Structure formats: structure tokens, C-alpha cells
Amino acid sequence: MAKLAFLGMGVMGAPMAGHLKAAGHDVTVFNRTAAKAQAWADRHGGAWADTPRQAAAGAEFVMACVGNDDDLRQVCLGPEGAFAGMSPKAVFVDHTTVSAAVTRELAQTAQAAGVGYVDAPISGGQAGAENGQLSVMCGGTAEDFGRVAPVIDAYAKICRLLGDVGAGQITKMCNQIAIAGLVQALSESLAFAKKSGLDIANVVEVISQGAAGSWQMNNRHKTMDQGHFEHGFAVDWMRKDLAICLAAADEVGASLPVTALIDQFYKDVQRMGGGRWDTSSLIARLV
Template identity: 85%
Template structure:
């Protein structure tokens, strides 16, 4: 068992840290809203710290799951940042979905401080985090990954190294690109069925058994039909991710026409007041 720190206790980070504690690791947590850290420590018989630097003291591994590029820089750098407090040889594992550019920037800073760095964004949503069934896509040195993978296994159903630093983030972009187009197509399919006078449940029962079937169809069609969009990953965060995808596509000369279009559809949802709705709310535009 290892000595760990977990930085960031949102809807994903809090249960992930809980799985690490349940696996027998010694876990200290940090969250910018101190009350969340205190509550987590009380519920899991763990420890909390007031700064990232304090949380990571003597940790073998430091996991983080925060909001965006700026949040990650803030938690890593500076006098009270994680890198200032980590011992040489410790491994930093970032589960945040951020740009490959900031990942490479921070990996260089970690290397200068003699730290390992693994970018390890996740897919599976809040339910995946709570059930310990996340898909974890990693980039980094093979040795750092080999050390971190058994620890990540506390909340992962699959954990794979995709290449060097940044490869995990690029893989997560592939994931978000695929989801965006799929949810839009599902939204159009369900809206078309309703306006044609068909029962959505019957339609899905049939088409989900064929080539059109998907996790989103099976798990979200009922709530999409009912206009219920309270299932975790928010539109605001999806637009952040799609912005990362589109910027990275420009860098490598890739064309993402459907992704760009769906990003604008999510902007419409935001303007409808749905920034905190989950990503299946694309169907609300078609009502």
C-alpha cells in the first residue's frame, strides 16, 4: 500500500479518492473549498491538508482531478503548489481533462523537479467514478505508468498507456469527439421518432439491438424523452473539452466539422439556460 495525496474533490475526485482509501492506501486530500476536504476526511477516516504542498508531503503518488488548464497550473506550481512539496521520485497523476499543451508544460516542470508525470484523463462519468469503473487513458514514461497503474486500478475498469506525455489527453479528445457526434445523432433519432408518432421506448427496444445501439442509447433514452438532464457531466464542461479538441485539431491539421457543429449546438443549450444540464440535453434544442 502507498502513501497518496488526492487534489480536487468534485463529483469525480471525491469518489476516486474514496476508492483509494478503501483499497488500503494512506490518503491525504486537498480541495480549494476546505469544507469538502474536511467532510471527505471525516467520512473516510482520512486526512486533509490546507494547501497542495502540505497534502503531498511524503506522498509516493499524487492524483489530481480539477477543472481546467488554469486550475491545474494553480494546483501544481508556486510556493504552495504540489511540485514544491513532492519528494523526488514521486509520481504525479493528472486525471483532469486539459490541453496536451499544458500537460507537456507541467511534465517538463515535473521532470526538472525530478518527479514522474502521467496524464491520465478518465471517461465513465460520475457513475463510473462512484462504481470504480472508469476508463483511464494515460500518457507518460513507461516506468512511471507501470508504477502508477496498480494504484489507478482502485477505480478503473481499464487503464492503458497510449504513448508519451500528452497521449492520454489526445485519446480523451478522441473520446469526446465520438460522444459529441453520437449524442447529437441520438437526439435527432429520438426527436424524429416522437414527431412521427412513434413510442420512443419501442423504437429503442428494436434499434438498440442492431448497428445503431450504443451505451448512450441504452442508458439515456428514457431521460432524454422525459426532458431530464441531471446525470453528471455538464454542458459547460463539454464545451470546454470540445474547445480543446478543436484547438488541437488546428495544430495537427485535422478536420472536425461535426464536432465544430455540435459545439455550437451545445452553445445553444447554454443560451437556453442549460449550462449545468448533462450532455444528453442536446435533444432539448429539437423539441
């Protein structure tokens, strides 16, 4: 069992840290709103710290799951950042979805201090975090990955090394590109069925058994039909991720015309007041 720190007690980080504690690890948590860290410690019996540096002191592994590039820099850098408290040979594991550029920047800073760095963005949403069934996409050295993979297993259904530092974030971008296109297609399909006077449950029962079937169709068609969009990953966060995708595509010369269009559709949802709705809310533009 390892001594760990976990930075970020949001809807993803708090249950992930809980799985680590349940697996028997010694876990100290940090959150910018200290009350959330205190609440986690009260619930799980772990410890909490006032700063990332204090949380990271003496830890073999430091996990982070925060909001964006700037949030990640804040918890890593500076006199009270995690890097200032980490011992040489410790490994920093970033579960945040951020740009590959900030990943490489922070990895260089960590490595200069003798600290390992694995970018490990996640997919599976709040339910996946709560159930310990996340997909974890990693970039880093084989040595660092080999050390941290058994720890990540506490909340992962699959955890793979995809390449050097940054490869995890690029893979997460592939994930978001695929999801965006799929949700838009599903939204159009369900809206078309509804306006054509068909029963959506019957339609989905039939088409889900063939090539059109997907996790989104099986798990979201009912709530999309009902206009209920309170199921985790928010439109505001999806737009953040798609901006990362589009910027990275420009860097490598990739064309993402459908992704760019769906990003604007999510912008429409934001204008409708749906910034905190989940990503299946694309259908709200069509019905």
C-alpha cells in the same frame, strides 16, 4: 499500500479518492473549498491538508482531478503547489481533462525536479467514479505508468498507456469527439421518432439490438424523452473539452467539421439555461 495525495474533491475526485482509501492506501486530500476536503476526511477516515504542497509532502503518488488548465497550474505550481512538496521519484498523475500543451508544460517542470508525470484523463462520468468503473487513458513513461497503474486500478475498469506525455489527453479528445457526434445523432433519432408519433421505448428496443445500439441509447433514451438532464457531465464542461479538441485539431491539421457544429449546438443549450444540464440535453433543441 502507498502514501497518496488527491487534489480536487469534486463529483469525480471525491469518490475516486474514496476508492483509494478503501483499497488500504494512506490518503491525504486537498480542495480549494476546505469544507469539502474536511467532509471527505470525516466520511472516509483519511486526512486533509490546507495546501497542495502539504497534501503532497511525502506522498509516493499525487493525483489531481480539477477543472481546467488554469486550475491545474494553480494546484501544481508556486510555493504552495504540489510540485513544491513532492519528493524526487514521486509521480504526479493528472486525471483532469486539459490541453496537451499544459500537460507537456507541467510535465517538463515536474521532470526537471525529478518528479514523474502521467497524464491520465478519465471517462465514465460521475457514476463511473462512484462505482470504480472508469476508463483511464494515460501518457507518460513506461516506468512511471508501471508504478502507478496498480494504484489507479482502485477506480478503473480499464487503464492503458497510449504513448508519451500528452497521449492520454489526445485520447480523451478522441473520446469527446465520438461522444458529441453520437449524442447529436441519438437526439435527432429520438426527436424524429417522437414527432412521427412513434413510441420511443418500442423504437429503442428494436434499433438498439442492431448497429445503432450504444451505451448512450441504452442508458439515456428514457431521460432524454422525459427532458431530465441531471446525470453528470455538464454542458459547460463539454464545451470546455470541445474547445480543447478544436484547438488541437488546428495544431495537427485535422478536420473536425461535425464536432465544430455540435459545439455550437451545445452553445444553444447554454443559451437555453442548460449550462449545468448533462450532455444528453442536445435533444432539448429539437423537441
